[in-house]
Amino acid sequence: MPNERVATADSEADSPLAKQAAWLSKYQFGLHLSEQGTVVSLGDGIAWINGLPSARMDEVLQLEDGSRALVFHLAKNRLGTILLRQTKRLTAGTSVFQTGKRLSIGTGNALLGRVIDPLGVALDDAGPLSFSSYRPLDVRSPPIVARDFVAQPMYTGNKIVDTLVPIGKGQRQLIIGDNGCGKSALAIDAVINQRGKNVYCVYVMIGQKRSAVVNTIETLRRMNALAYTVVVVAEATAMPGLKYLAPFAGCTVAEAWMAEGHDTLVVYDDITTHARSYRELSLLLRRPPGREAYPGDIFYLHSRLLERSTRLSAKQGGGSMTALPIIETEQGEIASYIPTNLISITDGQIYLDHQLFARGFLPAIDVTRSVSRIGGKAQHPNIKKEAGRMKLDYLQFLELEVFTRFGSRLEESMEKRIQRGQILREILKQELLSPLNIEFQMAWLVAYNEGYFDNIDLAQVKPQLTLLQEKIAHAHISIEEGRDQWKSIVHNTQ
Numbered sequence: 001m002p003n004e005r006v007a008t009a010d011s012e013a014d015s016p017l018a019k020q021a022a023w024l025s026k027y028q029f030g031l032h033l034s035e036q037g038t039v040v041s042l043g044d045g046i047a048w049i050n051g052l053p054s055a056r057m058d059e060v061l062q063l064e065d066g067s068r069a070l071v072f073h074l075a076k077n078r079l080g081t082i083l084l085r086q087t088k089r090l091t092a093g094t095s096v097f098q099t100g101k102r103l104s105i106g107t108g109n110a111l112l113g114r115v116i117d118p119l120g121v122a123l124d125d126a127g128p129l130s131f132s133s134y135r136p137l138d139v140r141s142p143p144i145v146a147r148d149f150v151a152q153p154m155y156t157g158n159k160i161v162d163t164l165v166p167i168g169k170g171q172r173q174l175i176i177g178d179n180g181c182g183k184s185a186l187a188i189d190a191v192i193n194q195r196g197k198n199v200y201c202v203y204v205m206i207g208q209k210r211s212a213v214v215n216t217i218e219t220l221r222r223m224n225a226l227a228y229t230v231v232v233v234a235e236a237t238a239m240p241g242l243k244y245l246a247p248f249a250g251c252t253v254a255e256a257w258m259a260e261g262h263d264t265l266v267v268y269d270d271i272t273t274h275a276r277s278y279r280e281l282s283l284l285l286r287r288p289p290g291r292e293a294y295p296g297d298i299f300y301l302h303s304r305l306l307e308r309s310t311r312l313s314a315k316q317g318g319g320s321m322t323a324l325p326i327i328e329t330e331q332g333e334i335a336s337y338i339p340t341n342l343i344s345i346t347d348g349q350i351y352l353d354h355q356l357f358a359r360g361f362l363p364a365i366d367v368t369r370s371v372s373r374i375g376g377k378a379q380h381p382n383i384k385k386e387a388g389r390m391k392l393d394y395l396q397f398l399e400l401e402v403f404t405r406f407g408s409r410l411e412e413s414m415e416k417r418i419q420r421g422q423i424l425r426e427i428l429k430q431e432l433l434s435p436l437n438i439e440f441q442m443a444w445l446v447a448y449n450e451g452y453f454d455n456i457d458l459a460q461v462k463p464q465l466t467l468l469q470e471k472i473a474h475a476h477i478s479i480e481e482g483r484d485q486w487k488s489i490v491h492n493t494q
């Protein structure tokens, strides 16, 4: 339709009539096209909508009652959407409008110390959040040319992880194990260990009970870790859409810091619940189910998420995003669908074993089944050398120990090895919320390899380690120092 201009008829400049005429004279007639959809059916966190033929995948829709939905599935004549916000007034028949926008979340330092939902709304009592920048939730991962090798260590403060399954900045390391084996505890310790290390942390909690959410936040606060951390929460009672979006929200927040050149650490606790939420949404929206009723693109979904963790090249600012996705297994079964997917996507796994847990070996990390495929390159050569010796001893001991269960008589040298192994197992135990610095890790490795712990009782191991820790805290020795230097300091403790 051609635009028309209405001419002013009045010339009296001040009269109301003249003002109206002036307004009218500037008014542009034009064609405004807008589609209006209608909610056809509703339930379990999803809505079917018809009447919006030009809506696109991942577009945010605004509903008349104030609810919001995200286009998730395009069917013939209908849209399958997941609800992001639902008011009590939402019913079938409610009108729906397009926004033309994709879902995005506010990012930046305003988030530090805050608890938010996956849409960036504050869940704590520290007031509303205001952002200067926003990023879309679902973006492509950085291209190969923008990436660099994983070359710097990301210390978790855990004895076994930092020595035997080391993690590098930009690595994706899976934490896998049965429920209640200490998966979250390990991840929380890793976050606490970043205090004063200039690493921004994001802890994503997906589908957890409110009591667990409160506990985690309280622990982070108590350990002064909340100041450099943002907690993204979609608790068990949240809509499935929010649980599905939570890891992407956390990833986006970390990505913004990574783009600014910072190192970041993201924990996804846990991906099993995320996969279940995605399956629930997909089944409700009648997508064809595949293995274990998961939709066929679940592998793509998780790899899309985890591929965004990387270390950027110096040209791109050199930032990094280390990811610790958590997977819960059933009866230690790591060969089921989601665990195998995640194992193949990530750069290694830390396996927590419920039998070790029951025997009181805490943290219950099974050294034989845990690997880090790229972290070794980031490990300091001094630690690597010492850890290699210790690992060999430990693996041999575990093998020998099996024989002793049959009550067979052993040679004296074997007995000695077993004794040494038992002491090592005692050394490797670590209490909750007590991350250790890398200097102490070096100290106990040297002390063990030199045999300084050999002739003590098992009960004496812990006090000896405490003594060593105090000594190292005052020694001002760096990891770069030669072995002799370390030996002399460690020796003096005994």
Ligand SMILES: Nc1ncnc2c1ncn2[C@@H]1O[C@H](COP(=O)(O)OP(=O)(O)OP(=O)(O)O)[C@@H](O)[C@H]1O
Pocket (backbone or CB within 6 Å): 177, 178, 179, 180, 181, 182, 183, 184, 185, 186, 328, 362, 363, 364, 430, 431, 432
């Ligand atoms: N190193 C440790 N020393 C002592 N207790 C520990 C240690 N690690 C974990 N625990 C205890 O084990 C219990 C389970 O830990 P946690 O909640 O981290 O396990 P999880 O695998 O995350 O469980 P879920 O599957 O329910 O999420 C907790 O009560 C925790 O205090």
Ligand SMILES: [Mg+2]
Pocket (backbone or CB within 6 Å): 183, 184, 185, 269
């Ligand atoms: Mg947990």
